[in-house]
Structures are given as C-alpha cells and as structure tokens.
Amino acid sequence: MQKINCLQDEFLESLVNVDRVEAASLFEKCYSKYQRFDLLEKMVIKSLTEIGDNWEKGKASLAQVYISGIICEELIDKYLPDVKKADDTNPIIAIGVLEDHHALGKRIVHSILKVSGYKVIDLGYGLSPKIMVEKAIENKVEILLISTLMLESALEVKKVKEILNNRNQSMTVVVGGAPFRLDNKLWENVGADYFGRTASDITEIIEKVVLSNE
Amino acid sequence: MSKNKMSSLERVMTAISHKEPDKVPLFLLLSIYGAKEMSLSPKEYFSEADNIIETQIKVKKKYNNDLFYTFYYAGIEIEAFGGEVIFTNEGPPNTGRPIINKLSDIDNLKVPEIKSNPHLKKVLDTTKALEKEDGKNTPIIGVVMSPFSLPIMQMGFEKYLETIYFNKKEFNKLMQLNQEFCINWANEQLSAGATAICYFNPLASPNNIEKKTYLKTGYPIDKYVISKINGPVATHLASGITKPVIEQIIETNSLVLGISNRDNLEELKKIAKGRICLLGNLNAIEMTNWTLEKAKKEVRNVLDTTKEGGGLILSDNHGEIPWQVDQEILMKIAETVDKYGRYE
DSSP: OOOOOTTHHHHHHHHHTTOHHHHHHHHHHHHHHHOOHHHHHHHHHHHHHHHHHHHHTTSSOHHHHHHHHHHHHHHHHHHOSSSSOOOTTSOOEEEEEESOOOOHHHHHHHHHHHHTTOOEEEEEEEEOHHHHHHHHHHTTOSEEEEEESSHHHHHTHHHHHHHHHHTTOOOEEEEEEHHHHHOTTHHHHTTOSEEOSSHHHHHHHHHHHHHHHO | OOOOSSOHHHHHHHHHTTSOOSBOOEEOOOSTHHHHHTTOOHHHHTTOHHHHHHHHHHHHHHHTOSOEEOOOOTTHHHHHTTOOEEOOSSSOOEEOSOSOSSGGGGGGOOOOOSTTOHHHHHHHHHHHHHHHHHTTTSOEEEEEEOTTTTHHHHHOHHHHHHHHHHOHHHHHHHHHHHHHHHHHHHHHHHHHTOSEEEEEOGGGSTTTSOHHHHHHTHHHHHHHHHHHSSSOEEEEOTTSOOGGGHHHHHHTTOSEEEOOTTSOHHHHHHHHTTTOEEEEEEOTTGGGGOOHHHHHHHHHHHHHHHOTTSOEEEEESSSSOOTTSOHHHHHHHHHHHHHHSBOO
C-alpha cells in the first residue's frame, strides 16, 4: 500500500508552534482528502512521540509537550468520538500522582495513552501509598503508572511495592517524574519495575509488559 | 579546615566581581535540611523564626558555609496569598489546592500586604536577626519566586500553561499582580537586611518553556521586575538548563546565575566569564546516594572546570539540599572546597 504522509511534517510544526488553529486546519485537510481515521491517529502519535523525544534531548519544552498533547486530545475527540473505542484486549492501566499535588506529568502521559488507543483509569493526585494501592486493586489494575514531583514522594514508591507484595498483587509498577529523571538509579532503588523517561516510553513499556505476559 | 583569610561576605563579593578570592565560596542551601539539623519535623521547624535563625548560625560554622539563607519553602508565597501548604515528614511542604481555580478568580486576587502577613513576617524577622548576628561578614540571601513562575503554584502547572498560550488577557492581569507583589517582597527583605535576592524562575528554562515563548512572555517581566529590586539579584532556574537563555539573564543585570547539572560547565564558563557569576551545579537528588569519594569527585569537577578567574560559587543545582542527603556528604563537600577550591 502506498505510504501516505498526510501533512505529517506540517502538523508537527503546528504543534511545535503551539498553533491550535493551524493544527485543526491540517487535521481537517487530511480527513477531507483521505477519509481515514487511522491516518489522523498515526499523525498524532508520530508527532507527540517526536516532541517527547525532543524534550528528552533538550530540543523541546515541557510546555510544548503538554500543550501539543491537549491539542491532539481535542482533535482526536472531535474526529474519533465513537469510531475508535479503546481496545478491550489491552491491560487495565491506571495512573496516579503519589503524595504530590502536581498533575502535569500525569496529564501528559494520559494524553499520549488516550490518543494511542489505551483506556487509562485516573486515580487522582495527592495519593498516599495505601490509598493508591487500594484504588488500584479495586479497579483490578494490571499496570500502575506512578507520577511524582518531589524526591520524598518518589521514595514512597517503596511503600507502594511493599503494600502490593503484602496483598499478593502482581501488578507492574512504572514510575516517572522529575526525581527519576535526575537520578538514573532511583527507579531501581525504590523497587519499580520500569521507568518511563518520556510519556512515549510508556507505550513501549506497555507493549513489553503485554508480550511478557503472553 | 584551613584558616580563612576573607570573611564570607568579602569572599562572595570578590567572586561575584570576577576576581579570585581566597577560595571558592560555598553555598550549601540548607532550608528544609535545617529541620533535620534541629531534629524537628518540618512543620515544627518552620513554625518559629528562631529555629531558622539558630540553624543558619549553626550550619554556617558546621559546614564553613558562606551565607545565611532565609528561604523557608516556595509555598510560603502561596500562604501569603491565602493558600495552603501541606507539610510532610522529610521534605519541603507541597502547595495544596490552587488559589486560582478558574480564570475569573484572577479578578478577585489581592496583592498581599507584606509586613502584616504572618508567613512573610517570619522571614523578615529571620533576616533582621541574622543581619544583627553577622550581617557585616556574612551575606544574607533572601528568596522570591519570579512573577512568571509563581502561577505554577497559584494555578497548577497545566492550567497556567493553558493560560500563557490561550488566555493572554488573563495572563497579563495575573502578571501585573505578581509583579507588584514580587517587587514589594524583594525590597522588604532587602530593607530588613538581606544582602541580595535569589530570584527563582524555573519556567524561564527552555526545559520548561521554549525560548521563543519566553522572550514574548516572561523575559520582559523579568527585566522589569529585576530592575525594580533595590539590590543585587541572583537568577536561579531550579535545575532547568540555562545556556540557551543566559544572554537574556545577563541582560536583566542579574549578577549570579544558578545553573543546572545538565548545563555544560566549560561552555557556560566561556560565555559567563567576566559577565555573570555561576552558582552550582551539584546534582542534589543524586547526592542522596553519593559515596564520600563521589562527592569529592563531583566537587572537584566543578572547581577544576570553573573556578579560574573567580565568578564561581559552589552550590547544588536546584536551590535546596534534600533532607535525605547524609551530613557526612555535606562535610565532604565543604572539606573538598576548602582544600581544592583555594586560589594560589
């Protein structure tokens, strides 16, 4: 099948420029021309992944990562409201902010996963280890994404793992956030299973977990 | 430790003037760490100015520190605006619910009165007491959050970013209020005896907002506000990379720049030499797992690459030493600066 670019480069540029109007116009042009939702989805995922990777390399800002995420979420919601539902064969994924009250990282990851077709349960923020685990068990979570801002909160992941072990829960724990970015060994020290350096790492980790469970 | 030939104030002023003092000044920024030093919970520690006063005097002697640091915690400005902080056991308090939940809340926001505000008054009392204690010989560094970065706590990061990009009218209104507060707060601290003001501005870093947008939004504000602060200013990007915006920060007439562990020291030194003093750049998060040998190696790396010609103050890259760092590591840092930070 002929590979269709569908204004990919222009769309990426509109996101980098935080041009909501241009991004919407390009989305409409692509849909009008090809009438294919999978192309829109591909355009979004590719752009967000590239922006996330660029942030990691110091070439994009956190603001660009976040705002492009919400622009894409808006566009996906507008064009794919009832056509593309989350795949029920995917693992049950939940995300929450441990102890902290800053939800930016959680929002970014949630956007990426949503536009990638994953349904994510939002456990909220300011969660103690006990409450986080209780909510995760209640929702039969298989992959628990934990976001933290402060070092003290990152260290609490140890308690999350302890409580999970005591409750004989085998859910996979993936951590992310500033403390883990600043100290490469921290995720292992707190007993997490994976560390998502960027939001786009998370989709790769989910695929890895699914494969290892098959 | 070797005998000091200069007072801390002389040492710091010499370094900032891009001359070589007797040794590289050391700024261990011990705010929350003070609670650990006093064996108090953070809530107890920050409840009384006397605790901070006593601790700053104690840690100056203990670690051969070259400042008194009157910073309590970032959320104190949110408390001044009527918001709340949530104390934890071994870390600085987090800000709680945002004080701005919807854009129309900005219309109801009032600039806090400084002297009558109980939270800010503690800081002013701390400053006055430390000035009396040794203001002639020890620089007293007060802290303000930049008007451009403060809304991260006032509104939550996500809502604030949306406001910057999509709601310019409300952004401008909020900046007007925050500028007025910041200038007043900085100048009251200087009147109380602070030697200089550390202007915390993490959002100015291209890690957080792209330079193109910063130049149109935060930069004109930073230039204006810093010009209205009646004393020397150090701009600190709280571990965000600085190199892409260093020229802009120099243009604000900041005398010192708090640099990131992710900044390249050699490149920065070339740009900064003779123009702005570098403050940093030890990784305080990693520091919690350092061995003594690693601490020495990291300090020596900073000294060896950056100390020549003055213009360096050794510090961490975030603006605060975490509770979890062992005091032996801090002693090692101090010892290494004392031994290898000397100028012949």
